[in-house]
Amino acid sequence: MHLNQVQVLLRPRNSWEAMDLGILLARRHAGLLMATWAAITLPFFVLLTLLFWQQPTLPALIIWWLKPAFERLPLHILSKALFANTPRFTDSIKAWPTLLKLQLLASLTWRRLSLRRSFTLPIQQFEGLAGAARQQRVLTLTHKYKQVPTWLTILGIHIEMALWLGMVVLLYLLIPAQLQADWSWSSLLTVSHSEWLWFEHLSNLLYVLVLIVWEPVYVACGFTLYLNRRIELEAWDIELAFQGLAQRLKNSPLLIVFALLCLFPYSDTALAQSAETEVISSASEELDTNGPRLLKQLLNSEQAQQSIKQILDAPPFKTYKITKSWHFNDPSSTEYTSPNWLNQLLKQLSFTIQSLLWLLLLVISVIMLWHYRQWLRAFAQQRQPRQQYNPAPKQRVLGLEVSSDSLPDDLVASAHTLWSDNPRAALSLLYRGLLNHLLEVQALPLSTAHTEDEVLAMSQNLPKPLQCYSQQLTVHWKNLAWGQQTLNHAEFVQLCTDWQQLQSQEAKP
Amino acid sequence: MSQSPADLELSLDPSATHHPEPVNTGAAQSNTTDTQIADHAPSLTTHKIEQQRAQASRLMQALRDELEKALIGQTAVIEGVLCTFIAAGHVLIxxxxxxxxTLLVRALAQCFSGQFNRIQFTPDLMPSDVTGHAIYDLASEQFKLRKGPAFTHLLLADEINRAPAKTQAALLEVMQERSITLEGRSLLVPQPFMVLATQNPIEQEGTYPLPEAELDRFMVKLHIDYPQEQEEQRLVRAVTRSAQADMLENTALRVLLQPRDMQAIQKIASALPVDDQVLNYAVSLVRSTRQWPGLSSGAGPRASIDLIRYARAHALLQGHTFVSPDDVKRSALNILRHRVHLSVELAIEGLQVEQVLQQLLNQVPAPRL
Structure with missing residues (x-):
């Protein structure tokens, strides 16, 4: 790392200024950053869309989830660009797979939802730390910036949403007014899902396009925040100033010797090698301000130090304030120790309370599960195949038993037997046979509330012979059932033969 | 209809029709079954009855077709009005x-050679403007009764909700008792008598909504809706063809009915057999409105009575010789619409009474055998 090659002015900035620098950085390399981002996300998005055409939410969700993986590339480019080593487009794309190797799983799982993602990504990518070391490093670096990266992410979410909605509204505005007239929110909500697949995919595409613009800026802001923190901690600006100084003094050896002389007292190796060691050491002893010196004067150093100390201890240099607060009993301190029995009691008590709280939690969760069991069951059943939803076939229509079990095997023969004694029952049997046929073979959605004419109206789309037959039978049935008008034997026989013909016709194909 | 008016001239004298049993009104008549008629009446009489029924059906169908010439695209409303007329009820449109x-009522009056009066209800209309009053005659030095417009066969009460409750109540007695008390004397109105009231669902300002008691006296409440596009095109074409402003002045409607014929038809309809199962179905429909979750108040027994009477008229108009569950189910909405109240929650959700009633009709089991 050569700090003199850094393309920005290294100085400590406040956090918002640092993010401003990030935006500037992203703007300077906008072309490369956006092009590389588009090159890795767009093909992936197209592939996802084709794969999940029927589930339009999935592509957007997956792209969103994989953001940390994509963000590594802009960060890589920015870090190179900072040291005037901006990579070319192809090189950047080639570098991406190697960047993915580092702690990808962690980034995509338990660190995915971290709001400080932009700030911790450089720590992970440049320093490659893991485990406790990483934890320590993150703590050190984030010590000053507890809130800023979080706010950056929250701001980012809002910017993404605003841009995305803006694009959707822009598209809406481009629709000619004539077409637009029929649009209303309710109709948008009620139209069947499949007709709007293209619309959902279009909005996904808009989201991916928004990411191309926003994500490089987001990564750059996180990067400059990180940079700023390191400038502060490692005093890069001072180092750079020294380097500049050294550069300037390179050609004047005398001054170097002077500088060395100045630095010698602090260097052990220099003491060992120099010829003038003793002189310097005595000088350094004289420079030691803590020992008693200048003893022969009226005001010796000891007195002077005392009075200095007094002045420094008094206001305005030092102000004493007495504050009282509660503290946990420090076990190492011996000022006061509570009696043993009290300790035991407190321990027992705390253990009991803790157990009770855990028990309460358990009971509440069991109660919640029990209370919402129906809901959970319904939720679980959604994943099961659809066949289970088909209701059992209706047993009764118009108050008649129409299930297959309730009908005799040979319907016509039974009807003939009944005819001589009870014509009503005979015709009823035929009508039940027809209803059973409509219900089970033709699968008409008949219910108990349907009247004869409604059943007839529902059978409009059935094959012509069946339709004619149901019409005839319904007329006879209604006349007999509600008008007490008996049909003659010939008509009954005709109905029976028609039914047999229908059955045989359906059995053939 | 292809019949000429000559075919339709009937001898439907109410006194000439011989029914196998006395025709009752109200709930008692619903016990009539076809088996009873078939068992007790000689076959000749049965045949005659059937003939008369068929004639009555044809006549009413001809009347319907005639009205459809005047009022284009409102078949359901025309049928509703005719059924109510056959069932001797009153209708609120x-x-x-x-x-x-108004055109519909005027057309009906034109096809029916009875008297027709129209009252335009206004906020300052007084009860005596409806029923009539006594005035002092200077020449004879006596009080003379002047009968109000209510003494007629067809009474059109236009915009009934514009008059105050006092005047609306004057109609109550006429509608229920078919008589008017003037100067302590009870005077019968001519038969058949039907009140056709109209009201406007929008522009509720300055109106007096009809009280429940009065609403219940209307057998049906019909909704007249905008006609279909093609029907409206046909209508506009027909009306604008001539310089006349009104449809009635364009089409000459034939007089098909005398008041006496109408009374006979009403009797024939009331004798139409209703199976006990069908009657029970009608009652269970009305009863279920009382416990239905979406309705805060249900319909009373008068609704059951009216439902059966209306279903009889419906069956006659369709040319049926008996009442089937379909007749009941198709009539139920008109009968129940104004007799039930939607619960507040559903009203807030913007549901209509018709939707809830339709739900009810789709769930009450049809009669079993």
Whole structure:
């Protein structure tokens, strides 16, 4: 790392200024950053869309989830660009797979939802730390910036949403007014899902396009925040100033010797090698301000130090304030120790309370599960195949038993037997046979509330012979059932033969 | 209809029709079954009855076709009015202005050679303007009764909700008792008598909504809706063809009915057999409105009575010789619409009474055998 090659002015900035620098950085390399981002996300998005055409939410969700993986590339480019080593487009794309190797799983799982993602990504990518070391490093670096990266992410979410909605509204505005007239929110909500697949995919595409613009800026802001923190901690600006100084003094050896002389007292190796060691050491002893010196004067150093100390201890240099607060009993301190029995009691008590709280939690969760069991069951059943939803076939229509079990095997023969004694029952049997046929073979959605004419109206789309037959039978049935008008034997026989013909016709194909 | 008017001239004298049993009104008549008629009446009489029924059906269908010439695109409303007329009830028609509510009534009056009066209800209309009053005659030095417009066969009460409750109540007695008390004397109105009231669902300002008691006296409440596009095109074409402003002045409607014929038809309809199962179905429909979750108040027994009477008229108009569950189910909405109240929650959700009633009709089991 050569700090003199850094393309920005290294100085400590406040956090918002640092993010401003990030935006500037992203703007300077906008072309490369956006092009590389588009090159890795767009093909992936197209592939996802084709794969999940029927589930339009999935592509957007997956792209969103994989953001940390994509963000590594802009960060890589920015870090190179900072040291005037901006990579070319192809090189950047080639570098991406190697960047993915580092702690990808962690980034995509338990660190995915971290709001400080932009700030911790450089720590992970440049320093490659893991485990406790990483934890320590993150703590050190984030010590000053507890809130800023979080706010950056929250701001980012809002910017993404605003841009995305803006694009959707822009598209809406481009629709000619004539077409637009029929649009209303309710109709948008009620139209069947499949007709709007293209619309959902279009909005996904808009989201991916928004990411191309926003994500490089987001990564750059996180990067400059990180940079700023390191400038502060490692005093890069001072180092750079020294380097500049050294550069300037390179050609004047005398001054170097002077500088060395100045630095010698602090260097052990220099003491060992120099010829003038003793002189310097005595000088350094004289420079030691803590020992008693200048003893022969009226005001010796000891007195002077005392009075200095007094002045420094008094206001305005030092102000004493007495504050009282509660503290946990420090076990190492011996000022006061509570009696043993009290300790035991407190321990027992705390253990009991803790157990009770855990028990309460358990009971509440069991109660919640029990209370919402129906809901959970319904939720679980959604994943099961659809066949289970088909209701059992209706047993009764118009108050008649129409299930297959309730009908005799040979319907016509039974009807003939009944005819001589009870014509009503005979015709009823035929009508039940027809209803059973409509219900089970033709699968008409008949219910108990349907009247004869409604059943007839529902059978409009059935094959012509069946339709004619149901019409005839319904007329006879209604006349007999509600008008007490008996049909003659010939008509009954005709109905029976028609039914047999229908059955045989359906059995053939 | 292809019949000429000559075919339709009937001898439907109410005194000439011989029914196998006395025709009752109200709930008692619903016990009539076809088996009873078939068992007790000689076959010749049965045949005659059937003939008369068929004639009555044809006549009413001809009347319907005639009315459809005047009022285009409102078949359901025309049928509703005719059924109510056959069932000897009163009808309340609701619809926005300009849909031909008044036209329908005027056309009916023209096809029916009875008397027709129209009262335009206004906020300052007094009860005596409806029923009539006594005035002092200077020449004879006596009080003379002047009968109000209510003494007629067809009474059109236009925009009934514009008059105050006092005047609306004057109609109550006429509608229920078919008589008017003037100067302590009870005077019968001519038979058949039907009140056709209209009201406007919008523009509720300055109106007096009809009280429940009065609403219940209307057998049906019909909604008159905008006609279909093609029907409206046909209508506009027909009306604008001539310089006349009105449809009635364009089409000459034939006089098909005398008051006496109408009374006979009403009797024939009331003798139409109803199976006990069908009657029970009608009652269970009305009863279920009382416990239905979406309805805060249900319909009373008068609704059951009216439902059966209306279903009889419906069956006659369709040319049926008996009442089937379909007749009941198709009539139920008209009968129940104004007799039930939607619960507050559903009203807030913007549901209509018709939707809830339709739900009810789709769930009450049809009669079993």
């Amino acid at each position: 609701e619809g926005v202005p300009g849909l031909g509510k």
